[in-house]
Amino acid sequence: MRKPPNNPYDISRLDLDDILGTINEEVRQRFGENRGEVADYIPALADVPRDRFGMALALLDGTVHEVGNARERFSIQSVSKVYTLTLALEAIGDALWKRVDREPSGDPFNSLIQLEHEKGIPRNPFMNAGAIVTADVVLSNYGDAEATLLEFMRARSGNPEVGADVELAKSERESGHRNVALANFIRSYGNLHNDVQDVLDFYFLQCSLRMDCVDLARSMQYLADGGRCGPSGQQVTSAEGATRINAMMMTAGTYDAAGDFAFHVGLPAKSGVSGAIVAVVPHVMGLCVWSPALDRKGNSLLGGYALHRFTRMTGLSVF
Ligand code: DON
Numbered sequence: 232m233r234k235p236p237n238n239p240y241d242i243s244r245l246d247l248d249d250i251l252g253t254i255n256e257e258v259r260q261r262f263g264e265n266r267g268e269v270a271d272y273i274p275a276l277a278d279v280p281r282d283r284f285g286m287a288l289a290l291l292d293g294t295v296h297e298v299g300n301a302r303e304r305f306s307i308q309s310v311s312k313v314y315t316l317t318l319a320l321e322a323i324g325d326a327l328w329k330r331v332d333r334e335p336s337g338d339p340f341n342s343l344i345q346l347e348h349e350k351g352i353p354r355n356p357f358m359n360a361g362a363i364v365t366a367d368v369v370l371s372n373y374g375d376a377e378a379t380l381l382e383f384m385r386a387r388s389g390n391p392e393v394g395a396d397v398e399l400a401k402s403e404r405e406s407g408h409r410n411v412a413l414a415n416f417i418r419s420y421g422n423l424h425n426d427v428q429d430v431l432d433f434y435f436l437q438c439s440l441r442m443d444c445v446d447l448a449r450s451m452q453y454l455a456d457g458g459r460c461g462p463s464g465q466q467v468t469s470a471e472g473a474t475r476i477n478a479m480m481m482t483a484g485t486y487d488a489a490g491d492f493a494f495h496v497g498l499p500a501k502s503g504v505s506g507a508i509v510a511v512v513p514h515v516m517g518l519c520v521w522s523p524a525l526d527r528k529g530n531s532l533l534g535g536y537a538l539h540r541f542t543r544m545t546g547l548s549v550f
Contacts, residue, residue, distance in 0.1 A: 239546050240515055242290070247545075251286055251298040254540050258284045258299075258522065258533045267524030267532035270504040275402040279305070279505070284522040286537055287444035289452050291516065293461050301444040305521060306399050308503030309340065310447065311437040312362045313454075313484075314383060316476060317468055319356075319365045322372035330368070330422055331361045333479060340486045340529055341409050343416060351420025355483040357501065360413050363423070366434040370425045376433055384440060387450035389462030393442055400432075400439040407435065438503075444519040451509045451517025454480075454499070477511055481549075488528040488535075496538040497548025506531040510538055512547045 262282045271277035285300035319327050336354040353361035373379040384393045414427045453460040457470035480499035485492045500510040506523035520534040542548040
């Protein structure tokens with residue numbers, strides 16, 4: 232059996248560039264296997280080439296390690312749910328949990344099924360239903376929610392160019408029938424307080440934000456560092472807040488694959504249908520992988536593989 236290192240958080244023992252290089256080679260060898268599909272239910276996502284892979288690590292001292300297409304931008308999709316959850320919790324604290332539960336769902340990200348039995352209270356803030364309620368809370372509690380979110384993402388990533396993809400948001404508004412159904416269904420239980428269209432517009436905008444792996448790895452750093460954001464120096468949330476958000480990512484960040492992710496990766500993580508997965512090594516780093524082809528549960532296939540290899544090569548799984 233492999234002997235565990237004395238201090239698993241001491242990453243000075245690791246050659247991170249060498250490890251990223253190996254993962255990059257392994258992933259690229261698997262492009263030809265032709266497994267996984269690019270999300271096509273949002274028309275603008277269907278055109279993204281599948282032979283892309285990027286990975287970035289942002290350490291607490293600000294050092295970044297990157298490989299592959301780590302500077303190619305994509306829409307962050309459901310990864311945005313981590314940031315709107317942070318904003319909602321900062322605004323209303325534990326009152327959020329009266330409107331959204333915090334249990335894993337075991338159902339797909341866009342499922343409606345539990346909502347009727349559970350009186351319009353979504354299972355967790357990372358399923359689309361829960362993210363729509365979270366978006367409603369952000370809308371109710373920040374004067375200009377859109378500007379607040381943009382400013383938040385620019386400060387977290389240290390990149391003043393982070394912006395929305397208006398065309399993509401429009402494409403999703405025109406094809407997002409299921410999200411429209413979810414929002415109206417939740418509204419029928421009184422669990423949306425703003426106009427349904429306004430909530431959906433904000434939700435589609437948050438999904439359309441364009442960032443790259445380096446931006447996202449940096450934007451995860453506050454969750455690795457007790458709520459303190461490296462790029463801005465701000466205390467974004469308390470250490471307790473960061474711990475709780477990490478727990479949510481571990482149990483629900485990859486939807487009905489959260490068990491599989493804990494098993495194979497062992498890090499708090501959040502995926503998006505553009506093929507991004509962000510993850511946190513608590514007290515050590517924020518990270519991001521991106522590869523557009525998805526498994527049947529909507530998580531990046533090779534991104535998940537890369538994270539698996541990463542925790543196994545570094546010993547950094549939290550387990
Ligand atoms: O609402 C949607 O369906 C997309 N904008 C986001 C879903 C998503 O990213 C699910 N993640 N794997």
